Amino acid sequence: MDLHNKNKTCWNCPAAIFKGNVDFRGCGQSRRIVPKGNEKHIVIECARRPELGHFEPSITFEECPEWIPMKYGYMLRDMRVMILGIDGYLGWTLALKLGKLGFKVSGIDNYTRRNCVMEKGSHTVVPIKRMTERLRAAKEVLGIEINFRRMDIRDREKLREFMEEVKPEAIVHYAEIPAAPYSMVDAEHAIYVQNNNVLGTLGLLWVMKDVVPSSSLLKLGTMGEYGSPLTGRPLFEGMFPADAVLQWDNREWSMGGELTPRDPQSFYHVSKVQDTYNIYESCKYWWLRSYDIMQGVIYGVHTDEVAADERLRTRFDYDEWFGTVINRFVTQAVAGIPLTVYGEGEQIRGMIALEDAMECMVRLIVSPPEPGQYDVVNQVSGVHKIKDIAETVAKVGKEKFGIDVKIQRLENPRVEAERHPLEVVSKKLPNEFGFRPKVPLEKEVERMFDLLTKEEIKKRIMEKIHVIMPVTRWTGEKKKSEVLEIYTPGTKKDEGYKGRLDT
């Protein structure tokens, strides 16, 4: 079997305990110092194979009996993964997937997401159980033991204790408030989001440095960190490629390896950018290792694990603050509300289905960066225009479920370009981590309709129907967006820019 991470070595393995004669530092990038002559060796010990004593860190995952082949690459036997924010949309879904694959899963959550959604008068339309029941169901249905601790990520003492107990070999960081509109509600909300996200991540880095410096950090960023540059400059994966050049004043400089510009679109996005810099620095100062994952707009309801039992379902939000665009469109269609396109609807975004995103995460977890390596991946499986997505949702709704829905253009509550080119580079996941998207947009939309049209769920949608129309404006006003136009799907001409995905 040819697995993507077969040639990774002890350098990437969290079980490797590096000894002297090593210097990884080189401006935040890892570097191997090759000793002169044959007499000297960089040596390690292995936490999992102490009988090997000291040895050169060159055993490949393919060669090492501790790394066993599975569907998504070689995985470290019983690898310990801690998910921060394990109760959330992604956290819970990933926990089940990892558990099913044989990972030892632990996690923390303080139910911030449940509380924020409740505070805004909404609820998850797919009902989810209390954590104790979720854990019990995971055990009963999937045979998974999850080591859960209720805590705030910002409680460093508690976090440290838990890390010392578990000694995670990878840490997936989902413990952030992932909502641009929520961060724009007012000063309270903006400060709350930045406090939780930025300080939570910063504290985490300090704890990792002390307790699990060789664990890899898989940090959820967002494609929104980059913004959507009007020049159409490609959105590279975090850093400029080696052959990028800056020209100015008849002179030129290589930009290779430098962080690309970030242009966040809300105070929430700013918090993610701040995280990026904090992580980048900690990799440089302390040889931590991290993948900063710029995830496209997420959508969907399905993985085999969450679909295995009603009690295992992950949450699904549709309100203006926490609902993502495709999830909202499908809900609106089910509720009979014209799909809410903001402004011209010519905005183009990178997107990814839940199931594909989870596969990417597993592939990244089993292929850790080297010590000191900070790397960025753009986790995107398709690039779509908002207007086109509305068309797709309307089409699937009509053809497969007999739902007739119109599309409405609303005054854009956000400050953003409504018409712009977009070129997303997403080469690493397919080329280095063996990822091939498996879920076409239409397929996942159909699965969503399938679930959301169930009577009890439809009822839940209707119960909080008032949370659908946006009232949070980037200007700070609280005002409903006026309807600019209502039209029938299939009646608009295809115009404007086309998005592009480079894989």
Place this chain on the structure above:
Amino acid sequence: MKRKRTVIIGIDGVPFSLMKNLSDDGTMDNFASLVDQGSFVPMRSSIPEISNVSWSSVITGKNPGEHGVYGFTELIPGTYSIMFPDFRALKSGTFWQENPEKKYVVINLPSTYPAGEINGVLISGFVSPDLNRAVYPESLLVELQKLNYRIDVDSEKAHRSYKLFLDELFEVLEIRRKTYRYLWDYKWDLFFFVITGSDRLEHFLWNAYEDESSEYHEKFIDYFRKIDEIIGEIVKKTSEDDQIILLSDHGMEGIRYNVNLNTYLSETGFLNADNNPEKRYRNIKKGTKAFVLDPGRVYLNRTGKYPNGTVTEEREEDVIDDLISCFKDLKKDGENVFRKIYRKKEIYHGKFLNNAPDLVLMPNKGYNLRGGIGKKDIFTRDIFEGKHTYEDAFLYVRNGDIPENVSVEDIRKIIGY
């Protein structure tokens, strides 16, 4: 009744001839007078004559086929990655493990890292990457830190300046002396004290020993004068009934040439490898029939054992025969490089022959056998001046019988447990 006690002083890498010369010429007076009270003979080292193999034989009384350690390096099973076998790789019990009723003080004994449980004290010698784990019990660390204890000299210094290197050798020897003094008053039945700077000194400055006009000759001799002082000091503390053993783990001689055996195998078609220094043995490609690990351990590149294994079980004997005749052909200036070529079964016995080399090459005088991949020439020279020898380690015993044709495996018999 007073218990019989044993004191062992190990002096790493010192040949019989050197001890004899320096005790005859008055440099090592204390040792000379000790010789009058016991037996002083040449001793066979282990095969190969490498410190960690040899000391492992000393403390287990076993040959490598039984204790499982064949060299400073091994390849990790299923890979071409190098590992450095340490105490965890030792498959036989040591005298302190098998006689836990006795009390021990063991200082600077190579190849005992990480320091495990002992009825007494153990400070591991080289290679010990972390002092915290080289000391048992851990409580002793505080005192060692006060002494500024060091496991080994920093040989890196020899590459920069012999003066720095020599200063460091003397400094570390002095620390070692303070350490033994501190531990002497512990309760013990066996006190095992090893000096390892001698091996480092000889590797870098053997010519300074042989060449009296060398600017470092006096310093070299001084170092042994100081060792002799320590010997005298220790002997004075013993009673007449105490058993005293002095020994080295292997001998030493001057290097005429390094012999890069994998280069030879490459030229004769047995080895097919790339030349990336960072990759070391991972350069080995399909089609390779054999390769050499330091110093002269020849391994067949077996299918099923190595990622690019080439030699099948049916072909093993043929390839070994071909290798032997190929090595017999290697000459320098008309002289054979090897005086003996052993097959595995001729020299090793025991349960752990799996890791044993298929052939072990024993060189003629002055040929320093080398593994490693990627050297351009077969015969080279470098900074090192001394190389290990097999036949002339030395052994001195007071109050004990030395068997005929003694080797490092006999030390436990002489101690009696």
